[in-house]
Amino acid sequence: MILLQSPSRFLLQILQDRVLSGEKGMDIDCHTVEFDDVRYHIQFSMRNPKVMVLSVALPLPPPEAILYDGLPLGAIEAIKAAYGPVVQILDPPKDGFDLTMKINLTKLPPDEEQRNAILTQIASVREVVLGAPLKVLLKHLASKTVAPNVDKLVALVHRPNESFFLAPQADKVTIVYPMRFQDSIDIVLATSFLQEFVEARRTAALNNVPSCMWSPAPPLELKGVPADALNANAGFVTFVVYPRHVEGKKLDRTVWNLLTFHAYVSYHVKCSEGFMHTRMRRRVESLIQALDRAKSDAEKLKKLVHGASFNRLSLKNEGN
Amino acid sequence: MADLDFFIGDEALSRLRSSGLYTLRSPIHNGQVDDWDTMERFWQQCIFNYLRCNPEEHYFLLTDSPVSTPESRECTGEIMFETFNVPGLYISVQSVLSLSAGYAYLKSISDENSDPSSDMTGVVVDIGDGASHIVPVVNGYVIGSSIKSFPLSGSDVTQFVSQLLQERGELVPPEDSLDISRKVKEMYCYTCSDIVKEFKKHDKKPDKYIKHWSAIKPKTGVPYTIDIGYERFLGPEIFFKPEIYSADFATPLPQLIDRCVQSAPIDTRRALYKNIVLSGGSTMFKDFHKRLQSDIKKIVDERVAATNAEHHVEVRPIEVNVVAHPIQSYAVWFGGSVAASNPEFYEYCHTKEEYEEHGASICRTSPVFKGMY
Numbered sequence: 001m002i003l004l005q006s007p008s009r010f011l012l013q014i015l016q017d018r019v020l021s022g023e024k025g026m027d028i029d030c031h032t033v034e035f036d037d038v039r040y041h042i043q044f045s046m047r048n049p050k051v052m053v054l055s056v057a058l059p060l061p062p063p064e065a066i067l068y069d070g071l072p073l074g075a076i077e078a079i080k081a082a083y084g085p086v087v088q089i090l091d092p093p094k095d096g097f098d099l100t101m102k103i104n105l106t107k108l109p110p111d112e113e114q115r116n117a118i119l120t121q122i123a124s125v126r127e128v129v130l131g132a133p134l135k136v137l138l139k140h141l142a143s144k145t146v147a148p149n150v151d152k153l154v155a156l157v158h159r160p161n162e163s164f165f166l167a168p169q170a171d172k173v174t175i176v177y178p179m180r181f182q183d184s185i186d187i188v189l190a191t192s193f194l195q196e197f198v199e200a201r202r203t204a205a206l207n208n209v210p211s212c213m214w215s216p217a218p219p220l221e222l223k224g225v226p227a228d229a230l231n232a233n234a235g236f237v238t239f240v241v242y243p244r245h246v247e248g249k250k251l252d253r254t255v256w257n258l259l260t261f262h263a264y265v266s267y268h269v270k271c272s273e274g275f276m277h278t279r280m281r282r283r284v285e286s287l288i289q290a291l292d293r294a295k296s297d298a299e300k301l302k303k304l305v306h307g308a309s310f311n312r313l314s315l316k317n318e319g320n
Numbered sequence: 321m322a323d324l325d326f327f328i329g330d331e332a333l334s335r336l337r338s339s340g341l342y343t344l345r346s347p348i349h350n351g352q353v354d355d356w357d358t359m360e361r362f363w364q365q366c367i368f369n370y371l372r373c374n375p376e377e378h379y380f381l382l383t384d385s386p387v388s389t390p391e392s393r394e395c396t397g398e399i400m401f402e403t404f405n406v407p408g409l410y411i412s413v414q415s416v417l418s419l420s421a422g423y424a425y426l427k428s429i430s431d432e433n434s435d436p437s438s439d440m441t442g443v444v445v446d447i448g449d450g451a452s453h454i455v456p457v458v459n460g461y462v463i464g465s466s467i468k469s470f471p472l473s474g475s476d477v478t479q480f481v482s483q484l485l486q487e488r489g490e491l492v493p494p495e496d497s498l499d500i501s502r503k504v505k506e507m508y509c510y511t512c513s514d515i516v517k518e519f520k521k522h523d524k525k526p527d528k529y530i531k532h533w534s535a536i537k538p539k540t541g542v543p544y545t546i547d548i549g550y551e552r553f554l555g556p557e558i559f560f561k562p563e564i565y566s567a568d569f570a571t572p573l574p575q576l577i578d579r580c581v582q583s584a585p586i587d588t589r590r591a592l593y594k595n596i597v598l599s600g601g602s603t604m605f606k607d608f609h610k611r612l613q614s615d616i617k618k619i620v621d622e623r624v625a626a627t628n629a630e631h632h633v634e635v636r637p638i639e640v641n642v643v644a645h646p647i648q649s650y651a652v653w654f655g656g657s658v659a660a661s662n663p664e665f666y667e668y669c670h671t672k673e674e675y676e677e678h679g680a681s682i683c684r685t686s687p688v689f690k691g692m693y
Binding site (some may be wrong): 002009010035036129182185186213263270272274275278281 | 324374399403425
């Protein structure tokens with residue numbers, strides 16, 4: 001798994017179980033979080049076993065990001081477009097949440113393939129809601145226009161109290177991420193990961209992908225942004241997206257990948273740590289072997305009383 | 321990027337079957353982790369792909385087997401703190417969690433106001449796929465010296481069922497043999513009270529007892545049907561008569577449970593007999609708990625009768641009680657969820673600060689083994 005997938009497995013599993021389980025009613029009331037920024041609350045009641053109430057809490061917006069009634073620009077329209085008659089938005093949302101939806105499972109299409117497609121869509125509610133403004137801007141890019149009444153620099157929330165920035169133009173959109181990490185080792189790894197990431201972009205096979213840059217200081221696009229939105233400890237990553245990257249079906253994928261860029265980097269930082277540990281374990285193993293070889297024969301033949309020889313502890317690595 | 325091209329769980333099995341590009345690895349053998357690289361990747365996938373969380377911001381509760389080595393707990397702690405930067409970690413013993421799950425369940429059905437924490441006493445019989453253990457727990461503490469291991473487990477039942485099917489000449493496609501046996505075991509196996517009677521019952525009314533399994537051969541696409549007869553009760557029978565499956569081990573499970581209780585401190589034995597809790601998928605066979613209870617009862621009653629005859633006394637009869645509950649196949653998970661939602665949970669955790677101060681050795685001891693190791 002190199003890229004993160006957009007549907008939440010948790011939501012999808014609950015929905016599929018419910019659709020397949022027939023008429024059996026059971027109360028479900030559970031909370032779950034995703035990447036620690038989006039919070040879900042799922043409710044099923046006995047009386048209405050085919051109606052799910054899903055509440056979503058979005059990450060706390062930083063001051064520079066603009067929200068409309070607590071939701072990003074165009075989110076309501078995006079929900080309506082994506083789900084159609086299956087979903088009804090409740091107003092006002094539940095206490096502590098930004099959006100509450102009523103999902104009527106009886107209105108799902110009978111065809112299995114279509115039904116699964118729409119369930120997957122519901123499970124990707126994060127992409128639909130948070131990605132809505134990004135989608136609007138990138139759609140305009142696909143038709144080579146600039147969305148009306150949009151500022152020169154748009155801030156979009158993607159983590160609690162953190163935002164990334166978009167500078168839309170008619171022929172390209174520039175996207176800047178200030179990268180922040182907590183742990184000191186993570187910061188170092190993320191910095192070198194991002195530098196490698198930019199380096200990898202330069203290989204010939206990747207000529208058509210959006211160009212990307214990394215710099216330790218805020219790039220020029222971010223002039224005029226308040227200083228505390230810019231205190232990034234792992235530098236700034238800039239992507240430039242051209243219309244060819246958002247044509248047709250590519251749009252959804254681009255939106256999702258841009259939206260979860262931070263989670264993506266943090267996932268890969270953890271993966272590289274895991275990889276380094278594997279290497280370290282192997283090194284220890286080989287050093288232990290070398291030490292064992294250096295032992296004299298007399299030492300090797302330490303037997304226990306009943307004849308079985310004593311196996312020295314070592315980090316066992318079967319199957320490698 | 322080859323080191324990221326892998327899958328876990330059901331997804332892994334379906335990928336393995338549909339394409340020849342992957343190989344299968346199991347990091348856990350007989351309840352012990354023996355391939356830490358694979359285990360680390362497994363956790364990585366669990367956290368990012370399934371739980372979809374940021375490990376820096378959550379306390380983690382992991383469980384391990386009651387007989388796992390302190391080294392393996394240390395290794396677990398090292399991976400969790402170094403790779404995933406978890407803020408806190410608690411490595412719990414599976415049997416304690418299944419015991420608390422049993423208590424939570426009994427409490428939820430009876431609504432009695434008994435205090436569960438004062439009463440966490442019982443024997444946990446945990447039979448999983450790879451390892452079986454009998455663990456006595458007194459007031460929430462494990463009696464480490466009395467833990468007994470039973471060498472047969474769920475995978476042996478599967479193996480035995482597939483062996484029986486093959487010996488009778490059922491035409492099972494060899495590549496699916498274990499998979500089918502596992503499904504047969506899960507769907508049709510049950511525990512009987514007396515093998516001889518059961519054989520007779522099957523012979524008298526074969527059409528009532530013999531089940532059929534139909535499927536399609538994966539390679540050729542030809543449909544086939546196999547009959548499932550004696551396997552249905554012979555499979556679980558290996559726990560009560562191990563000699564029918566393996567020549568190395570002949571102590572039946574009830575006798576081992578009895579020995580385990582007998583080796584526990586004398587003042588706890590009555591309480592332990594009173595609460596024998598089942599846990600793990602391989603205790604889900606129909607009537608397993610009834611058979612276990614009657615067999616243990618027989619052993620205990622014989623001993624009481626012998627004592628009475630020898631010393632001319634009248635010993636108060638011992639109550640034997642095997643508790644079964646519907647959540648026992650996920651009992652450990654359920655108990656873990658109960659434990660983690662307890663507000664005191666955070667106090668028991670090893671925190672990242674402690675780890676950085678003292679190193680991985682903090683994971684060696686677990687509060688439930690206090691004074692035992």
